[in-house]
Amino acid sequence: MDWYPEAEHFEMPGSTLGDHSLVIRIGALTLRLGGLTPLIKEMAEKQYSPFLVNDHSSAFLVTVYPGRPTYLKPPPPFGYLRLEERQLERGSLLVSNDFAAYRNGNTVTLRISRPDDCKSALGAIENNIRWIVADHAINHRGFVIHSAGLVRNGGAYVFFGPSGAGKSTVTGLSEGCPILSDDLVLLRKTQAGWVAATTPFAGTFPQEGKTSGEYPLKGLFRLIQADCDRLSPLPRALAVGKVLSCCPFIGNRAKRQNLLLPLVETCCSEIPAHDLFFRKTPAFWKIILETRNG
Amino acid sequence: MVEPLKLIRNPNVSWRTIEGQSVLIFNKEGEVQVLNEVGTYVWEHFEEKPEDLAAAISEEYDVSMEEALEDVHKFIEQMKAAGALCETEDETP
Numbered sequence: 001m002d003w004y005p006e007a008e009h010f011e012m013p014g015s016t017l018g019d020h021s022l023v024i025r026i027g028a029l030t031l032r033l034g035g036l037t038p039l040i041k042e043m044a045e046k047q048y049s050p051f052l053v054n055d056h057s058s059a060f061l062v063t064v065y066p067g068r069p070t071y072l073k074p075p076p077p078f079g080y081l082r083l084e085e086r087q088l089e090r091g092s093l094l095v096s097n098d099f100a101a102y103r104n105g106n107t108v109t110l111r112i113s114r115p116d117d118c119k120s121a122l123g124a125i126e127n128n129i130r131w132i133v134a135d136h137a138i139n140h141r142g143f144v145i146h147s148a149g150l151v152r153n154g155g156a157y158v159f160f161g162p163s164g165a166g167k168s169t170v171t172g173l174s175e176g177c178p179i180l181s182d183d184l185v186l187l188r189k190t191q192a193g194w195v196a197a198t199t200p201f202a203g204t205f206p207q208e209g210k211t212s213g214e215y216p217l218k219g220l221f222r223l224i225q226a227d228c229d230r231l232s233p234l235p236r237a238l239a240v241g242k243v244l245s246c247c248p249f250i251g252n253r254a255k256r257q258n259l260l261l262p263l264v265e266t267c268c269s270e271i272p273a274h275d276l277f278f279r280k281t282p283a284f285w286k287i288i289l290e291t292r293n294g
Numbered sequence: 295m296v297e298p299l300k301l302i303r304n305p306n307v308s309w310r311t312i313e314g315q316s317v318l319i320f321n322k323e324g325e326v327q328v329l330n331e332v333g334t335y336v337w338e339h340f341e342e343k344p345e346d347l348a349a350a351i352s353e354e355y356d357v358s359m360e361e362a363l364e365d366v367h368k369f370i371e372q373m374k375a376a377g378a379l380c381e382t383e384d385e386t387p
Contacts, residue, residue: 240312240328257321258308260319
């Protein structure tokens with residue numbers, strides 16, 4: 001049976017899992033992960049190596065504690081991970097089958113069901129980082145989008161679409177292009193314009209090759225697998241709708257939606273958005289670069 | 295006497311019209327819909343009588359009044375089924 005904790009479940013969580021910590025930076029967000037065991041810290045350092053920083057004035061603090069044996073009923077075999085967000089009186093809750101997290105301001109209390117299972121613990125930490133990054137971005141003129149972000153000639157090209165659209169495929173076809181992510185890219189508006197930032201969120205490509213950084217955003221491309229390569233400009237409303245459909249954590253939060261909608265509209269009015277019909281060859285890059293060069 | 299029900303926009307649907315097309319986000323599921331020009335016109339003016347909306351659509355586009363009226367009714371039903379429009383008790387005196 002599903003068990004949705006209330007805030008009290010996080011108020012006196014007892015001892016942390018361990019006393020180790022690390023600090024990472026994603027875009028403009030600095031985040032401290034605390035309460036880690038030596039083994040979880042070691043694995044997290046490996047997973048987030050391009051993002052590690054020595055900055056102890058962290059904006060966000062995530063502390064890990066042991067939790068109940070289960071929270072939500074596990075998904076069926078081969079089913080999607082269950083991840084639900086709820087608004088509580090003074091904060092918000094993110095819950096899955098093997099963890100529950102409570103966020104109040106810049107502090108997250110994360111309780112995990114299987115502290116001895118490093119993979120499960122890292123999965124819980126990763127989902128919490130995604131949650132925090134998505135929310136933090138919206139409050140700082142940015143958003144995250146399910147996409148592959150690739151750097152070419154110093155500019156960022158973002159290829160978005162749902163699972164199976166071809167994010168990992170275009171990443172694999174873009175040899176020599178630094179990878180921002182092949183799963184979730186952070187876009188934010190700076191004084192110099194829109195930039196795309198590297199994130200530690202990986203689909204099938206490993207983290208090791210990543211260098212944390214931000215690059216000027218040159219284009220948004222909705223991926224459509226086809227038997228030819230061509231670009232078709234997306235009318236702005238459609239571009240906004242398609243981009244919004246690829247933004248995670250959009251459901252159940254009116255406040256977030258009200259911030260996200262004008263932000264995505266601004267992005268789509270300042271950055272060209274296209275449908276990219278592509279074959280599984282690197283030839284699509286030629287069309288993109290030709291279009292860009294006029 | 296039973297008071298007639300009044301149709302209102304669901305306050306939990308975030309929306310915005312961009313270059314003549316409305317983009318709607320349904321709060322609970324986070325589902326996104328982009329309406330075409332005619333849908334946007336009806337969405338923005340749904341408080342008006344269906345006959346008036348149909349007359350405006352019929353005049354602007356090459357469709358008969360009957361066809362336009364049928365489409366207006368159909369669209370409003372679809373928006374109700376999707377939860378974007380909902381019925382409430384009419385509080386006007």
